[in-house]
Structure formats: C-alpha cells, structure tokens
Amino acid sequence: MVTGFLAASACPTVEDFPLSQLVALAGDQALTDEVAVLEFVAATLANLRDEDLGFAPLIADDEEPLTQRVDELAEWCGSFLSGFAAANATGRDQLPVDIQEIIRDFATLSGMGSDVDIASADDDSAQDEESFSEIYEYVRVSVLLVLALLDEAQPDVEQDVMQ
Secondary structure (H helix, E strand, C coil): CHHHHHHHHCCCCHHHCCHHHHHHHHCCCCCCCHHHHHHHHHHHHHHHCCCCCCCCCCCCCCCCCHHHHHHHHHHHHHHHHHHHHHHCCCCHHHCCHHHHHHHHHHHHHHCCHHHCCCCCCHHHHHHHHHHHHHHHHHHHHHHHHHHHHHHHHCCCHHHHHHC
16 A cells, blocks of 8 residues: 555655645554665665656556456555545546556446456466556556646746746
C-alpha cells in the first residue's frame, strides 16, 4: 500500500513527502519506525525517478500464486488512487486526459482482486500469467506516465522568476 501512495504523491524529495497523510491513511500503528519509513520513502522516490525506468510496483514475486499477485496488484492500484487523491487537490476533470484515463483504469483494476477467475489447466494458466504480466506492465508504465505528465503540468518556477 505504501508504494502505491508514494508513487501517486509525485514528491521530488523526502522532505516534500506528506508523511502525516500517509500515517492518516495507513494508521499510526502501521508506521511505528519513522526513520525506517523515511528511508523507504527515499528509496522508492529514487526508484520512481530512475532514468532507466526501473520502477516496479511492489507486490509478491512470480513464485507466489497468481491469485495473491492479482490481489496485491489490485490493492496497490487502490493505494495509488488514495495517494493520488491525497496529494492532488486538483479536480479530476482538470487533469490531463491521459491521467484521467489511467485513474479510471486503476479504479477498475483496484476492484479486480479475488473475483478474477483464474484457470487451473496448464494452457489457460500460462495465458493467465501472460495476461497478468501485461496488466502489471501497464500499471508500471502508467505510473511513470502520470509522473511525467504531472511534471510537465508543473509551472517552471525558474522561468517564472526570470519574467
């Protein structure tokens, strides 16, 4: 849940991160070691801004059952939406169209969870894995696109000062 919130917060630095909003969302019992949380925040933000596009939603490894990974990706999308809502006071219809579409898609994905019918036959199982991989990659790239679009939408402070 935390990584989804971090990804959506679009903070460039740990100092800008709304830790109080995360505590309100996750509960103060979930975040008892502030230093460890801030280190995790710093590492995640660095990963999000990685020039090699190395960011990946933090969910169970491929060795875990597909149902668990589907549930975790759905939860991740839900926490992204929570973080996005907390970090972006702008009305949804004022966002770029691409971000609006991604938000709608993530809302749909956040509801998929355990309701997904996963086949048990080997051929269908391979197809389910492939479908999940495509969805996971869509989520990963969409987060990076949202960050890029939000960065573009930010006024260039240095340019504003010069004028």
